Amino acid sequence: MNGAQAVIRTLVDGGVDVCFANPGTSEMHFVAALDDVPEMRAVLTLFEGVATGAADGYARMTGSPAATLLHLGPGLGNGIANLHNARRARTPLVNVIGDHALTHKRLDAPLESDIDALAGTVSGWVRRSLATSEVGADTADAIAAAARGQVASLVLPADVSWSDGAAVAAVPSRRPAPQVPASVVEEVAGVLGGSTLLFLGGDAVLEPGLRAAAQVAAGTGTRLLSQRSPARMQRGAGRPDVLKLPYPPEGARKQLDGVEHLVLVGAVEPVAFFGYPGMDGRLLPEGCSVHVLAAPGEDAVAALQALAESTAPDATPELAEARRPDLPTGELDIKALAEVVGALLPERAIVVDEALTSGYFLPMATVGAPAHDWLTLTGGAIGQGMPVAVGAAVACPDRPVVSLQADGSAMYTIQALWTQAREGLDVTTVICDNSAYAILASELESVGAAGGGERAGKLLDLGGPALDFVALATGMGVPATRATTAEELAEQFRAALAEPGPHLIDAVLPRG
Amino acid sequence: MNGAQAVIRTLVDGGVDVCFANPGTSEMHFVAALDDVPEMRAVLTLFEGVATGAADGYARMTGSPAATLLHLGPGLGNGIANLHNARRARTPLVNVIGDHALTHKRLDAPLESDIDALAGTVSGWVRRSLATSEVGADTADAIAAAARGQVASLVLPADVSWSDGAAVAAVPSRRPAPQVPASVVEEVAGVLGGSTLLFLGGDAVLEPGLRAAAQVAAGTGTRLLSQRSPARMQRGAGRPDVLKLPYPPEGARKQLDGVEHLVLVGAVEPVAFFGYPGMDGRLLPEGCSVHVLAAPGEDAVAALQALAESTAPDATPELAEARRPDLPTGELDIKALAEVVGALLPERAIVVDEALTSGYFLPMATVGAPAHDWLTLTGGAIGQGMPVAVGAAVACPDRPVVSLQADGSAMYTIQALWTQAREGLDVTTVICDNSAYAILASELESVGAAGGGERAGKLLDLGGPALDFVALATGMGVPATRATTAEELAEQFRAALAEPGPHLIDAVLPRG
Structure with missing residues (x-):
């Protein structure tokens, strides 16, 4: 058994059977070993920020880690922002980061960089596996470390991966959370x-x-x-x-x-x-x-x-009553958007909320909707929503995922849509399209820096040229429509929820 | 004068008058100060990997640094891959990385992370500016450090930026390169x-x-x-x-x-x-x-x-003769693609080459084309080509930029197209669209891991669903066409070069 096979088998035996992957040359033995361990589901992403965000979303819904497969320092770098969010979420997550063969390190080849330093900024646990004979045990330690609610990063040199002599290691059963005295x-x-x-x-x-x-x-x-x-x-x-x-x-x-x-x-x-x-x-x-x-x-x-x-042994907790807002009509603004979501949110929905300024009315509008889960932007690093939606949908294939996404932030990890299409994930994305980094306009004021200057304003404006999210989504295989009135949004949201697979609705809001 | 104003004025006085920016709240004073220093050209990007790659491309063509403006650790993280490439290119580059106010650091707010450790992995010089009175001098030091052919990262706390009492500092004139004895x-x-x-x-x-x-x-x-x-x-x-x-x-x-x-x-x-x-x-x-x-x-x-x-005082160097390949006809493959480029490459072109496996025939086909510059993927971190094309076009507005881009790599920083449209950059992008991570298929074989397994193969395949680059480009405001024969590519390439502003051609190649 080679190192890669032992890593994957140890992951699967340890309960980590989904891997969000962006492989490169140094990960090719891991890729090849996927055919030897069919219990591992590998989900391809087009950008590492999607892989790490998806692993975060997956673990938030299942409570147990997914793995990522990343290509050396630059691949990890591309995934850093969503690993930051995962760290703030206390998400269990196992990164497998391929590296050059040990014998190749000292040659300072073009892709050489300080992976350990990068990984340290987002991980609670980092280890470089140095011997094929130990790589199974290293992997088991990574899983155990992740289970403590943190990002665990295993750096896997290519030759440790391709050499024979590896063994699967058992992961100790997960220790329950410590009790409060x-x-x-x-x-x-x-x-x-x-x-x-x-x-x-x-x-x-x-x-x-x-x-x-x-x-x-x-x-x-x-x-x-x-x-x-x-x-x-x-x-x-x-x-x-x-x-x-x-x-x-x-x-x-x-x-x-x-x-x-x-x-x-x-x-x-x-x-x-x-x-x-x-x-x-x-x-x-x-x-x-x-x-x-x-x-x-x-x-x-x-x-x-x-x-x-x-x-309070006999007290009765106050619970939200079942009630939904009426379907709004007329102008599509952030209140109408929230009411459409509240009126139509399906049973057992998972809501991924990166609506930012456009989300103001969502809590009120959805409090009486059927019971649901709500996942938020934990670490403030934008570009989390669409990847987290990928992971949540992979974790819970029988539940509808509603991804409420600000336009500016959407562009950070827009590649997530392709994985949604490839895997046929039941994700309905609503782009809150106000053609601006609207949150920054208010922040410019909050920090006392508002001069109303034209050049400053231009850096907060997404309108020239306008992003066409319908084209972007269809370009990645996700059916998409555009809503410019409350009625259109309601009709399109209902239709998207009724069909399996991913959909995107570009909800055109007043300019931010 | 506040800190932000001193930073920008020092940059401009020191010859750094272009800034590729992805600002957030902690950078709002920098953004506001742009109206006070109109000599600084700020170019908005939708993703930090575009900003850092553009700064790299700019400096490769001008020999002097551009600045980036990045938002805390996650923003820097998103830019790491192309900073890695810039490091390998020995590109002079000044990162300005906004951070929390000094007084806010110990609160461990959600966006807090170890910026210095991240920056250290790609920078030859890192400094955190700790006092408004010194921030001008810190900026001057950053410019001088960058001029030595490296990435210089200046971490700029929000309160150092917003406080008054800053002064502009002079940058010593650039020291010539040391002479060989x-x-x-x-x-x-x-x-x-x-x-x-x-x-x-x-x-x-x-x-x-x-x-x-x-x-x-x-x-x-x-x-x-x-x-x-x-x-x-x-x-x-x-x-x-x-x-x-x-x-x-x-x-x-x-x-x-x-x-x-x-x-x-x-x-x-x-x-x-x-x-x-x-x-x-x-x-x-x-x-x-x-x-x-x-x-x-x-x-x-x-x-x-x-x-x-x-x-060899009297020897005559051998020079390439002016000659171009004939325009090819019929099937569009990587040889025909190279011949179209060679036959039509305009005078004084800047070629950005991230064609990877599709680029095999390019050197031969272009060696006799009019004199041109050729920029390559220096550090192996894919997703560099389209951002570098942005920077090269900003640096040389009077020269045509031809961006030859593999499909898989294109998706890493596809957001670059929007900045090309916004700034009206004269970039003609040709997507080498073989629907695969073709280089990885050959690498799978090279590492001896080829089992032909279906699950492994699926991780190298971009075909399900097929990416529609015409839709993606038009969704970001870049006119785009699709070429499926050599004749179509020639016609579309010629037309794109004849028009100012960005264009994209999706060159459909045999599947990789």
Whole structure:
């Protein structure tokens, strides 16, 4: 058995049976070995940022890692932005990064670069496999490391891959999350009430955690708030409706106003996304004390359930009622867009939200839609949405994926559409097409830099020439239409959802 | 004057008056300051890999750096692959990478990451500017560092940028390249002859260097060979025709066969691009001794001229004659494609070559075309061609740019087409469309991994669904056509060259 075969067999035996791949020469033995281990599903992407984002989306929905296959330093570089997002999402993910043969390293061939340094910026675990006899064990260690909620990067030299003498290694069964000590739960129980806020993140915003938190809220008057950009949130009719921390610092401060005790539950302390002149980046009111019920990675759900049991055993959590907005008519703006989504969102949908400024009305419009999952832009590196939609669709082939995508950000990883077509993924993409980096126009003002200058404005404008997303999608094999009124969007959204496979709708909004 | 204004003014005063930009919030003051320093031309790109590749192409043609404007670690990450290529090209380039305000760093906001580590993998010079009062001087140092033929990365915290109290700094005039000592020239003169090969790179493959080298060759029988992937080579009718080191190791060895003395002239020792099982990555024949006439960065041209003067003062260099292939007819294959390019290449063209396997016949077909520049994929990180074409066209608005682009690689930075349209750049792109990662099919064989397996083959195939490059180009505002015969390609290529502004031709080749 050669090294590549051992890597793939160890991955599959360890539960990692999907690989999002952009191979090159140094990965050719890995590619060849795919025919020896048919349990591994290899999904080709046209750009590494799609591969890494897809692996992130996959793991957010399954809870277990997918692998990527990347080509040396530049291939990893192309995937860095979405690995950054995966790191912020605490996503388990195994990168397999092919490198030159060990014997070739010292020749400083054109593709030689410092892979380890690159990988270190986004990974919790990095290892270069140095011997074919050990590569199975290295792979098993990578899987175990990823399972701790981090990016694990295995650098795989070509000769370690092609040489014989490798062996499959077993991955130890996944260790459950550490439990929160009872004394901590007790301490938090002592501060609950109307001036206390549970700040929820990680697993705590999946249904069981939200229910327990809502039970605490109902019984004690404690307030609830979710972190700004959860990796995966469960919401909709029949589930507690918990607001997310707003993006603008003023809005965030308003939500935190009057809070004397902030309790972190699978989340870290909220801070402003960016610094602004004359503004403190911390958001908590003065004198607010911070308590940690569960640190990220600890069993937040069990801690919340224990807290509910001890403080509000008989309380009934408040749940969102089933209700949908009416289908809007007339002008297509961001409110109408949200109402169309809310009115038509199918059962068990997975919503991937990179709508940015166009998404303002989405939470209100969808809170009573059938129960669904909501995946967000965790690390702020745009170009995540369409790749994450790929991964979510591969992970959950029986669920519809709705990908709500800002236009400027869409262009960062537009190649994801091709993989959606190739794999026949049931993804309905709605491009929020305002022909601008609209978020930057408001940021230009927020940082106090708005001079209204023409040259500055030109750098935020996507209108010359206008991007034709219908042409771009069809050019990659995804059927696409354009909606210029609320009625057209509704009709096209309904039609896209009714058909299997990917579709794209270019929703033309007022210029940003 | 705030920090951003001082940065831009220092750049402009230091000769850096083009900036390829993908700004975000942390760069908004830089964007605003563009209206205060109108001499700076800011070119918006939709993806950072386009910005960095364009800056590379610009500097290859002008010899002086352009700037990029990148958004924190993820923005830099997106630009890493083409910075890798720029590093291998020894391109002068100034990255301005916006970062969080200094006061915001310790809050570990979502976009926080290790920018310095990322930058270090591709830069010869990295500095984080820590005070507004110093940011002008930091910028001047960055320009001076870049001028030494390397990527210089200046990390610019948002508050250093927005605060007042900055000053413009002067950039010392560019230091000429170090001269090669006469004793070295003399030593090399002693080994010239039929079993000696001058291996040329860097400036030595521009016309003056090539002429001097060809004079040496004519007078002494010494052989000439160019490095595999020069940043910029001057060739065509009336110039010496020097072969490039072939990509396949067997072909490279054949070119080096019988060489007893290899003389490096602005190049480094040739090695195989990749390692292969059972093969030494070094290419030189056994016993071949290596001499360095000029190390990269030294004045190779003056050294060659001194060598010619001392060894072959009266010799006449052999120059390529003006001759073009006949226009081909019938089937469109890679030979016909090369002949169309050779037959129609306009005067003073800049050819950007990322044709990869489809480019085999190009050197022969174009050697007698009017004198032109040829820019290649220096670092092996694909997705360089279309961005480099952007930069070359911005650098030389009066020259036609011909961008010969493999299909798989095109998809890495396809967003470059939008900037070509926005800026009205005179770029004619020919997509070599064989619906495959054709180079990988041959590599699968070269590494001895070819099993003909269906699952492996699927990872090299771009045919399902077929990419429609006409739709992709028109979707970004670039007029496009499809050629399926040699005649169609000739007609469309001629028409594209006759019109100003960008055009794309999808040349449909036999499947790779």
